[in-house]
Amino acid sequence: MAKFNSKITMIFIIVALGCAFVPAFSVEDSEAKSLWDTCLVKITPKCALDIVAVVFGNATFPDSCCHDLVQEGKVCHDTLIKYIADRPALIARESQYLKKSNDLWSHCVAISKTA
Template sequence: MASLNIYSILVVLFLTCGAVMAMKENDQIIKENTCETKIGLPCVLEAFTSIFNTGSISNKCCGELVVLGKVCHSALVKRTLENPLFKDLNPATIIAKSI
């Protein structure tokens, strides 16, 4: 019984460390690639609405997203999904929409 409790604690610690590392990884990618400076606020809002709600993206913002690049776009979407405000969203659906 004691070994089961220790095993449970180790699993919880492993999962917690993994979540913290993933969060730091996305923040590090965003910082290293200066992702937040590559796209204007109007296009951020348009893309956010399109991905997290419903809508479409204008040609202008589509161009800014292309310049932003896949690495920055993915890191920003994943960081947004880590926010507790979006805990009820299905990550697989959001990531599919973001592509």
């Protein structure tokens, strides 16, 4: 059963990232281009996957990705998480995802200040 849940979680993460990063599914074309140009280019794909896995799943976040997250910026981070959380399948738990997102941000800011 654990393997089944793990596979479902990975599929969910891939679909969520697809919705977030593919303009046709997430936002209007001009908004998507603006997000891409200002936000998504600042973070590695691996760290982006890790963020989604933490916020929308139960993964642990590697401290090594905190630099990327903080460099991306709070506005970009919040906007991208909100776009994913606004999907019809996720909207019911949006407040939970936004709290996890804020907790992750706070953790990374604290890590960045000590580094």
